[in-house]
Amino acid sequence: GEDVEQSLFLSVREGDSSVINCTYTDSSSTYLYWYKQEPGAGLQLLTYIFSNMDMKQDQRLTVLLNKKDKHLSLRIADTQTGDSAIYFCAERVGGGADGLTFGKGTHLIIQP
Amino acid sequence: GAVVSQHPSWVICKSGTSVKIECRSLDFQATTMFWYRQFPKQSLMLMATSNEGSKATYEQGVEKDKFLINHASLTLSTLTVTSAHPEDSSFYICSANRPGLAIYEQYFGPGTRLTVT
Numbered sequence: 001g002e003d004v005e006q007s008l009f010l011s012v013r014e015g016d017s018s019v020i021n022c023t024y025t026d027s028s029s030t031y032l033y034w035y036k037q038e039p040g041a042g043l044q045l046l047t048y049i050f051s052n053m054d055m056k057q058d059q060r061l062t063v064l065l066n067k068k069d070k071h072l073s074l075r076i077a078d079t080q081t082g083d084s085a086i087y088f089c090a091e092r093v094g095g096g097a098d099g100l101t102f103g104k105g106t107h108l109i110i111q112p
Numbered sequence: 113g114a115v116v117s118q119h120p121s122w123v124i125c126k127s128g129t130s131v132k133i134e135c136r137s138l139d140f141q142a143t144t145m146f147w148y149r150q151f152p153k154q155s156l157m158l159m160a161t162s163n164e165g166s167k168a169t170y171e172q173g174v175e176k177d178k179f180l181i182n183h184a185s186l187t188l189s190t191l192t193v194t195s196a197h198p199e200d201s202s203f204y205i206c207s208a209n210r211p212g213l214a215i216y217e218q219y220f221g222p223g224t225r226l227t228v229t
Contacts, residue, residue, distance in 0.1 A: 004155075035220070042116075042205065042222035043156075088156070099146040099158035099171075099207075100218060 006089050006103035013111045018076040020106045022089030025070060029091040032065065033100065034074045037086045046074070046087075076108075084110045114140050114210050118221035125196055125228055132192045133224045135206030141186035142208035146218065147179075150203040162189040196228045 003025045012018045035043040049056045049063045056063045062075040086107050090100040115138040125131050143164050148156040161169040168181035180192040207218040
């Protein structure tokens with residue numbers, strides 16, 4: 001079955017890098033996503049990676065995928081107070097008509 | 113970017129009544145929409161896939177007679193919680209697939225918080 005795991009909390013100092021980790025179980029995942037949810041707001045797609053890629057960088061965000069270990073990470077460089085939110089890892093198995101399977105989310109806490 | 117709206121943003125209803133939640137794609141047509149529910153400090157759980165012009169596909173364990181889904185147009189899907197009970201209190205979130213993009217982006221609505229008293 002499908003299962004996505006994340007640690008529930010991560011605390012970092014402002015200006016440091018944040019690394020949020022995620023593991024998944026379904027080896028047939030096609031796309032893996034990172035979403036951000038701020039209090040009272042909907043989910044915002046941050047970035048995604050296709051399963052045949054190892055790395056993707058987009059400004060302050062770097063996604064690393066280790067397909068062998070089924071491990072996905074999101075690195076946020078120069079973490080700012082505005083980055084405080086819950087970050088969800090999600091996977092899609094199959095084509096575009098499929099819903100996503102989400103992890104429980106990692107609450108990123110920024111210390112001044 | 114693509115925008116998905118939900119209405120209402122929050123609703124309180126009495127046990128035994130029915131509540132309808134709307135999900136609209138505002139600037140694109142969505143042949144497929146999805147309904148999720150999220151309990152406090154929990155993940156989003158996919159409830160059903162809503163396809164325009166056809167019956168919804170429900171995930172295992174989701175009662176289709178309790179959670180009625182109608183996708184009558186390419187921009188609107190509705191979720192009706194029938195005979196609501198306190199255990200149905202949750203955050204309901206919809207998303208829509210935007211066609212034509214290679215990565216099959218799903219755009220999420222802001223969610224509807226349902227409280228059943």
